[in-house]
Structure formats: C-alpha cells, structure tokens
Amino acid sequence: MIVTVIIIGILILLFFIIWFTTVTIVLDYSHQQDDDHFRIKIKAWKFIQHTFEVPVVKVDKDEPNLIYKLKNENGEHETNKITPYEVSNRISDYNELLHHVFDLSTVIRKFLKTIKIKQFEWHSVIGVKDAALTGILTGTAWALKGGIVGLLSKYMKLLVYPEISIYPSFQIPLSQTKIKCMFKIRIGNAILAGIKILKYWRGGKGSFNTKPLSMVSEDENNHSIS
Known part of the structure; x- marks a missing residue:
C-alpha cells in the first residue's frame, strides 16, 4: 500500500514538473547571396539542449522546389526538398483538420497567445543594379517586415521591441x-x-496526405481491411 502511494505520488510530481516545464526555442536563419543556414535550438531547464542544423536552404533552379540538407544518424548530410505538391497537401490536410475539429481556429489562437516571444531580430541588406528598383524593393521589404511583426504581436505575446533594419x-x-x-x-x-x-473531434478519421496526420488515415484503412 505504501509503495503504491509513493509511486502515485512520484507520477503526480512528474506530471506537474512536465506540465509546468517551459521549453525555449531559438530560430536562427542567415542568408548571404547563395549561402543559407538555418539552425533550431531547443532548451529546457539548464541541462536539456538540442540543436538542429540545416546548412543549406535554396531554391531549385530547374523546378519550383525548396532544397535543404539535414544530418542523418551517421552524421552525413542528406539532400531533401519541399515541392509545391507537398505544400498543397499540407494545406489540404489543414482544411481537413478544420473540418474534423470543431472550432479548431479558436483552439490554435488560444494556444498561440500563450507563446512568449523573448527576442526578435531581423536585419537585411538589399541591392540590385538599378538604384530606383533598389529603393522600391527596400520599401516593399519594410512593409513585409512590418506586416509580419504585426501578425506576431496580434497572435502571440511579443514581450520585446523587435530589432528590425533594412539597408x-x-x-x-x-x-x-x-x-x-x-x-x-x-x-x-x-x-x-x-x-x-x-x-x-467530430468523428471519423479523415483523409490526410502528409505525416504525421496521414498515420490516422492509414490506421483507419488497416482496420477496414482487417
């Protein structure tokens, strides 16, 4: 009996520790001409930390694909790509999810509002051969950055003043x-x-095309076959 109470107490304690644990995510992206790097660092407490490196991000010259490289388990870089077809499938899956979850947009908005942005920096240098066109591009970039910052402050808790510059x-x-x-x-x-x-969830498994949501559809198909 005492052992059972101790185990239950430990499980409850672990649950509360996990529930109140705050995860810090740092996104670091840099672009210089044709050289792109993207790094994601995830930290929890002071001793849990992991970094994901995406050393190359570029647009395919022959097809409208986004190419990137990731390290595999052997430490080697594998080339991957994101195609317009995959993007279309993800949009379709989101619409399918909206259909199956009542008031999903409200759930997402409430969750996003709990995310705290502690740092936001975005610095750019833009230039083309035509000086007039450079000025137009600079103005467009300012409008784009302002719009993105506005969306972040609307849907999340922006706790710092964004550091933005365009030269x-x-x-x-x-x-x-x-x-x-x-x-x-x-x-x-x-x-x-x-x-x-x-x-x-309104019922039914839905028809999803991309992982991990596609696993739900696969599970339904396996049950129907059996």
Whole structure:
C-alpha cells in the first residue's frame, strides 16, 4: 500500500514538473547571396539542449522546389526538398483538420497567445543594379517586415521591441538577411491544446496526405481491411 502511494505520488510530481516545464526555442536563419543556414535550438531547464542544423536552404533552379540538407544518424548530410505538391497537401490536410475539429481556429489562437516571444531580430541588406528598383524593393521589404511583426504581436505575446533594419545597397547587387527569434512554450499549454483537439473531434478519421496526420488515415484503412 505504501509503495503504491509513493509511486502515485512520484507520477503526480512528474506530471506537474512536465506540465509546468517551459521549453525555449531559438530560430536562427542567415542568408548571404547563395549561402543559407538555418539552425533550431531547443532548451529546457539548464541541462536539456538540442540543436538542429540545416546548412543549406535554396531554391531549385530547374523546378519550383525548396532544397535543404539535414544530418542523418551517421552524421552525413542528406539532400531533401519541399515541392509545391507537398505544400498543397499540407494545406489540404489543414482544411481537413478544420473540418474534423470543431472550432479548431479558436483552439490554435488560444494556444498561440500563450507563446512568449523573448527576442526578435531581423536585419537585411538589399541591392540590385538599378538604384530606383533598389529603393522600391527596400520599401516593399519594410512593409513585409512590418506586416509580419504585426501578425506576431496580434497572435502571440511579443514581450520585446523587435530589432528590425533594412539597408539599401546602391553600389553593388547584394542580398543578405539574418533572423533570430527566441520564444518560450509551456508544455502544459501544448498538452491542453492537444486535449481540446481530441475533445472537439467530430468523428471519423479523415483523409490526410502528409505525416504525421496521414498515420490516422492509414490506421483507419488497416482496420477496414482487417
């Protein structure tokens, strides 16, 4: 009896520790001409930390695909690509999810509002051969950055003043940008959002095309075959 109580107490303690654990995610992206790097760092407490490196991100010259490289388990770089077909499938899956989860957009908005942005930096240098066109591109970039910052402040908790800059290069053609964003997510809020999605599920497995959602459709097909 005492052992059972101790085990239950430990499980409850672990649950509360996980629930109130805050995960810090740092996104670091840099672009300089044809050289792109993307790094994701995930931290929890002071001793849990993992970094994902995406050393190359570029657009395919022959097809409208986004090419990137990731390290596999052997430490070797594998080339992957994101095609317009995959993007279309993900959009379709999101619409399917909207159909199956009652008021999903509200659940997502409430979860996003719990995310705290602690750092946001976005610095760019833009330049083409035509000085007038450089000025137009610079103005467009300012409008784009302002719109994105506005969306972040609307849907998330932006706790810092964003550091944004755009420098026009009238002398030489140049394309450089560096983005660094740090935000914090409480695991309990993510769990709560997942519980709400399950709670408001309208029934049926749905027809999904991309992972991990496609596993739901595969599971349904396996049961129907058996």
